[in-house]
Amino acid sequence: MAATISVHKQSVVQLLGGGQEKPFVIPEYQRPYAWNREQIETLFEDLWEFASTRGGSKRDGTYFLGSVVSYDNDQTQEIIDGQQRITSLYLLLRAIYTKLVAIPSKTEEAENFISKTEPLIWRVDKLKGKITDRGDILFTSRVINNEGNEILRNILKTGQADPKAKDNYSKNYIIFQELLDEHSVKDPLMVYDFVYALLYQAIMLPITADSLETALTIFQTLNDRGLPLSDADIFKAKIYNHLKDEEKDAFINAWKELDSDAASVSENIQQLFYYYMFYIRATEDDKNTTTPGARKYYSDNKFVRLLSRPDILEELKRILNIWMALYNKGDVEEEWAKDKNILQILDALSSYPNEFWKYPVIIYYLVHGSEPDFGKNYLAFLRKLYVELLTRYLEMPTVSAVKSDILKLNVEIINTAKPKFGFKPVDDAGLDARIITPNSKVVKMILKVLAYEEQDDLLPDKWEVEHILPQKWQSTYFINTDDDTIKEMIEHIGNKLPFEKKLNIVAGNGYFTKKKTEYAKSTIAITKAMAELPADEWKLDSIEDHDKAVVAKVREILKRWNDEYTAQQQQPQQAGPSAEELAMIEKFKANGWVK
Incomplete structure (x- = not known):
């Protein structure tokens, strides 16, 4: 109308x-x-x-x-x-x-x-x-x-x-x-x-x-004067006005705390509402690829989607837990938040070029976060999601490549902790070449996974993609090789490393023998290891050899994570204790019969 x-x-x-x-x-x-x-x-x-x-x-x-x-x-x-x-x-x-x-x-x-x-x-x-x-x-x-x-x-x-x-x-x-x-x-x-x-x-x-x-x-x-009203301003007001008087002060305090926590991890409440919209859409079996604006979506039918959810701030806080755990902000008192493997794969996913990775990650957590095998299932799910997103983006670097598949996956997650990934298949024959010359937007996504194969700690906050053979080279360094070939080889995945920003500045555009001194100071395992290579030079054949090693490693990781998820799906899902059983356990604890 x-x-x-x-x-x-x-x-x-x-x-x-x-x-x-x-x-x-x-x-x-x-x-x-x-x-x-x-x-x-x-x-x-x-x-x-x-x-x-x-x-x-x-x-x-x-x-x-x-x-x-x-x-x-x-x-x-x-x-x-x-x-x-x-x-x-x-x-x-x-x-x-x-x-x-x-x-x-x-x-x-x-x-x-x-x-x-x-x-x-x-x-x-x-x-x-x-x-x-x-x-x-x-x-x-x-x-x-x-x-x-x-x-x-x-x-x-x-x-x-x-x-x-x-x-x-x-x-x-x-x-x-x-x-x-x-x-x-x-x-x-x-x-x-x-x-x-x-x-x-x-x-x-x-x-x-x-x-x-x-x-x-x-x-x-x-209106071009001052700050326009944000969606969050309106959502806050609508919820506030719907509350009982005795609930309003607590709501304002909870809102301020959530706003502060969100800012600490470079998020904001408005974005949290937007993420939450995809959760609600999934519960309503909504797979429409036309994404409504958050204000339009929530204002439909007199804001019933906001006002019918009394725990909405708590659920937004739960969403924020993912980022709070990843960036070690505050205490997230849940076992999965201490699992280095989960944090590492979340970090790798966070380098995906658009936000579509977030929606299934959030929905899975909101729906299945309290289940007994959550940590194990979540890790397998996140790794499988990485496989699908990376391989699809390498083949078709656009949002549309996965949009409809993500929305279908969101709905699947509502129904099971082991959802089927109905993503369109990729051309496996061309995968090696796409890994060697990936779209620049997923280079960090690849380097993170390679790095985490060799270390437990998360990568430092400030790091850059290091070109081992520098982007500015001396023509005398190469004989009988045209510039276009050199430019192409410099951008190969085999010529790139994750490197702390401060060390990268010092290393500058030096050649390999000079850079090794700075590589040795790195806290990133795969970069530090480069300092131990016996070679004094890093030339085009070095890049080719490293390309092959990276391709083999990435393929091995992708296959391993695919196989792990397939095996996970084939295992019967454990049912959690019923409400009556949980009540009985609490009674036993209260009487000192169990710990």
Whole structure:
């Protein structure tokens, strides 16, 4: 169904008068009110100057206040863009109303504008035709964890603000009052023309959408000021607003902790929600290769996918455990997180050129992480995934090469800890050549696995791909060999090593005999071993020999991991203890019968 968008210019009276049917709301995911004195004075002075020269009751001018993007959310209008102007307008209207009602002997003009302003701020009783409750305000801020929400409400209700307050609502309301007093003294006859111009000649362009997704898209198209709202801002607000009051503080604290932990491993909450989307899709048997945006996906059916999962932050935290364990950040109190083989294969997978490796890795962990044989099964699964991803990328270095296969695998994982990999077969006959001259994006993926065959520790954080024969060579070093051949051979896998960045800088573009000194200092086993080679030179035939050795080793690893997974699949899956059995075990422990 096509999105419905309504656009039509309105005066302040027309726009804010619509609040009688559907009050205005600053939704939870918006940032706090931030206008300062300069912006408040600019708005007021511009309007006063307009009323004095081009507008007012005797002229037909118009003053454009800007656009407002809102989302028609059943009983309310959620302000998506324009919250700073709308909020400031309400504060100005309340300041005007306060001044008008304070006049001892009210003129007809004062009575008129009092009656016109009241229904813009408060709900009118439909039967009595008047304001009966000044607490029934047509404008509300629900910004999360913002004490200013109640301050704004109190100002609009009572017309009073604390002169010592530091919040923007109070300060700006007082500034409006001061400006009104100051201009009334200078030009008392202009006050009513100013109010008239504000209500009837100040024009806004409201853009109303029938869905949050559409409203946000319009907002991002129009708005190039400041930081746009992130998906995570919206998800946070929707979950927060769905919680019971006693749960909200704990949620905010948990969110802050998750945000901090994610940043420590170069992830963010928004990405975690995106990964989690693939898990939900798998549970729904969704194999569609068209990937929706996270905001569009979660906002469907009024955010039911978010709001129906009370443990969603805990599950996002579990997803983050994979990166926390890999980068040794914090304590992940699970056995698999201490398994060097699992950490090494995760590290190797992390060098895959796009994020599609992450989705089955995460889903497998979320679904099967508590099963008795998880560590053993996870390792076999991860290694098999590496085999499929590497060989497919070597043959076809694009996302589309594995996209549909990954989505099918995701669904398989939901049903079994030993899923079938239905990946398209690769051309085995051409595999050797593709390993020798791999796409540059998977060189690190290959070098990591070769390195981990020789050491237990993870590779250092900062390392680079070292060209043993340097990329800048002296032509006199080779005889009867054209430059194109040399350039090609330099990029062969047999001419590359993982090497610490600092040592690589020192080694520079030196030749093998000079580089061996730096290789000897390396903590990477396969690089350190190069320093022990008896050869004094490293030439093209050396690269060819090393190519053959690397191909043989990579093939052996791929075959071994394939065979291991096949054998794993053929073993019957052990059933974990039932809930009743687990309860019995806990009872035995409590009584000291078992440890």
